[in-house]
Amino acid sequence: MATMTTLAAAAVPTLSAAETGPPTQPVRLRLSCQDGVAPGKNLNEKLDFLEALGVEGVEWGGGGLPRRVDEIQKAFQGRKLKTSAICAGFGGCLISEQEPERQKAVASIKEILTAAGALGAAGMIVVPAFNGQTKLSHWEARELLVKLLAELGEHAQKAGTSVLLEPLNRGESQFLRQVADAAEICKDSKSEGACVMGDFWHMTWEEPNDMAAFLAAGKRLRHVHMASRKTRNLPGEDAGDNYVNGFQGLKFIGYGDFVSFECGCRGDRKTSLTAAVKLLRDQWAMA
Amino acid sequence: MATMTTLAAAAVPTLSAAETGPPTQPVRLRLSCQDGVAPGKNLNEKLDFLEALGVEGVEWGGGGLPRRVDEIQKAFQGRKLKTSAICAGFGGCLISEQEPERQKAVASIKEILTAAGALGAAGMIVVPAFNGQTKLSHWEARELLVKLLAELGEHAQKAGTSVLLEPLNRGESQFLRQVADAAEICKDSKSEGACVMGDFWHMTWEEPNDMAAFLAAGKRLRHVHMASRKTRNLPGEDAGDNYVNGFQGLKFIGYGDFVSFECGCRGDRKTSLTAAVKLLRDQWAMA
Numbered sequence: 001m002a003t004m005t006t007l008a009a010a011a012v013p014t015l016s017a018a019e020t021g022p023p024t025q026p027v028r029l030r031l032s033c034q035d036g037v038a039p040g041k042n043l044n045e046k047l048d049f050l051e052a053l054g055v056e057g058v059e060w061g062g063g064g065l066p067r068r069v070d071e072i073q074k075a076f077q078g079r080k081l082k083t084s085a086i087c088a089g090f091g092g093c094l095i096s097e098q099e100p101e102r103q104k105a106v107a108s109i110k111e112i113l114t115a116a117g118a119l120g121a122a123g124m125i126v127v128p129a130f131n132g133q134t135k136l137s138h139w140e141a142r143e144l145l146v147k148l149l150a151e152l153g154e155h156a157q158k159a160g161t162s163v164l165l166e167p168l169n170r171g172e173s174q175f176l177r178q179v180a181d182a183a184e185i186c187k188d189s190k191s192e193g194a195c196v197m198g199d200f201w202h203m204t205w206e207e208p209n210d211m212a213a214f215l216a217a218g219k220r221l222r223h224v225h226m227a228s229r230k231t232r233n234l235p236g237e238d239a240g241d242n243y244v245n246g247f248q249g250l251k252f253i254g255y256g257d258f259v260s261f262e263c264g265c266r267g268d269r270k271t272s273l274t275a276a277v278k279l280l281r282d283q284w285a286m287a
Numbered sequence: 288m289a290t291m292t293t294l295a296a297a298a299v300p301t302l303s304a305a306e307t308g309p310p311t312q313p314v315r316l317r318l319s320c321q322d323g324v325a326p327g328k329n330l331n332e333k334l335d336f337l338e339a340l341g342v343e344g345v346e347w348g349g350g351g352l353p354r355r356v357d358e359i360q361k362a363f364q365g366r367k368l369k370t371s372a373i374c375a376g377f378g379g380c381l382i383s384e385q386e387p388e389r390q391k392a393v394a395s396i397k398e399i400l401t402a403a404g405a406l407g408a409a410g411m412i413v414v415p416a417f418n419g420q421t422k423l424s425h426w427e428a429r430e431l432l433v434k435l436l437a438e439l440g441e442h443a444q445k446a447g448t449s450v451l452l453e454p455l456n457r458g459e460s461q462f463l464r465q466v467a468d469a470a471e472i473c474k475d476s477k478s479e480g481a482c483v484m485g486d487f488w489h490m491t492w493e494e495p496n497d498m499a500a501f502l503a504a505g506k507r508l509r510h511v512h513m514a515s516r517k518t519r520n521l522p523g524e525d526a527g528d529n530y531v532n533g534f535q536g537l538k539f540i541g542y543g544d545f546v547s548f549e550c551g552c553r554g555d556r557k558t559s560l561t562a563a564v565k566l567l568r569d570q571w572a573m574a
Binding site: 137138139174177178180181183184187206207208209211212213214215216217218220 | 424425426461464465467468470471474493494495496498499500501502503504505507
């Protein structure tokens with residue numbers, strides 16, 4: 001369309017080529033697993049199992065994390081495992097129309113970010129709003145999120161970690177569904193501590209192309225969630241589970257962070273997780 | 288996030304790898320120009336100039352197009368030029384909250400699509416709503432657009448062309464700003480006649496990565512607009528104009544349609560357009 005208008009309040013444009021580029025070195029598949037997904041009667045059994053599989057990272061829930069930092073650091077003593085990322089666990093809602101809800105979200109996210117940084121996590125996963133959590137219009141909510149992300153991103157950077165916006169499928173969040181949208185929101189915040197993650201299960205429903213989604217995020221992509229593509233169980237538990245196109249994207253951007261299991265399990269947990277690790281390694285090699 | 292919900296009313300997922308793939312054959316840069324951008328005192332002079340430059344396509348405005356089909360076909364007699372795409376020119380608004388506005392849009396888009404098909408255009412460019420044209424919520428507007436696109440896409444296919452959703456920058460349309468969003472809306476419509484275009488000038492402001500945007504569209508990308516990246520004049524009229532990352536995307540998806548000038552001009556039209564064609568060919572070769 002030829003209409004010429006001024007770009008009121010738009011960010012200074014940066015050329016896309018500067019945001020991402022071709023891979024500079026071979027990229028390795030670094031697997032991670034949420035503690036709740038790993039089999040085992042206690043944390044040590046879970047960690048033993050993951051290490052034996054060659055999994056290198058563990059993803060923890062953010063609820064109560066500030067009180068768990070010592071426990072986790074002790075559990076990792078003598079192990080090669082690292083904390084990959086922290087999954088949510090905060091209160092309130094960042095883009096609620098109600099000020100107290102927003103304040104609750106900002107305060108609890110900052111608390112968890114501090115713990116996430118202490119554990120060396122790449123980032124803390126944040127969903128701006130689930131369906132029903134905000135009455136703001138789409139654009140009002142977006143502008144508010146950009147503003148709050150600048151503040152949270154700065155806190156995250158100081159803590160040595162990042163805020164990870166997670167796009168969800170429309171059944172959970174109509175507000176943020178695509179990785180490119182999340183990446184542009186982060187860009188608008190002008191904070192390098194504002195980053196994104198991609199979850200292959202949500203992406204099945206919302207992304208026209210997995211590789212494109214990861215390229216859109218580029219250097220801001222700091223975490224990836226894995227699940228089977230239709231029922232959200234372990235990869236391989238749905239017929240035809242395919243991650244090759246997405247893995248091509250991860251290789252293209254030189255992704256160096258973790259790919260982490262967040263999913264249910266239909267079969268025997270030990271068997272299915274072992275098979276899932278093999279499937280991902282095989283598809284990574286094909287990508 | 289681990290919340291498990293059913294995907295109410297979501298489309299059956301298709302794996303992304305099936306939507307696009309690596310290039311199957313070398314892709315050629317096929318240039319096009321809007322008739323209003325070409326220099327010349329009359330249509331024949333414009334077409335002579337474009338042909339001499341090696342431009343292969345002409346993009347026409349959709350306003351009054353049904354009455355211009357014969358004129359355009361005659362002007363092309365004995366020439367190699369083809370119609371690339373048709374730019375808007377319809378009445379009403381597809382996602383207005385007012386039924387008569389929507390009906391006006393559907394009826395006039397169908398009329399122009401029929402003419403576009405007769406001229407062999409890849410598609411007709413449609414902006415769902417400029418800012419201020421609809422009072423519907425973002426999601427209501429999206430659901431309405433998906434429904435109307437199914438109908439318009441079917442009409443377009445029968446006419447031998449396509450509807451091309453155009454994402455704009457936020458200053459013109461907060462509703463549709465990213466190519467991946469447009470591509471997913473088309474996918475949801477389940478119509479192969481529902482396609483997208485990308486405009487490098489709008490993309491400067493809204494896309495985190497040009498290549499990613501084109502990969503997201505894949506086979507649904509049927510038209511591209513060119514302009515300088517900051518002031519929307521001819522490519523090269525802004526310092527640092529760079530399209531290489533986007534051209535890498537076009538090559539990757541095996542793009543076979545036109546790349547068309549839609550822009551103003553700051554200098555002498557003949558000189559600037561000649562320089563722009565050279566710049567695009569040079570950057571295409573680099574991509």
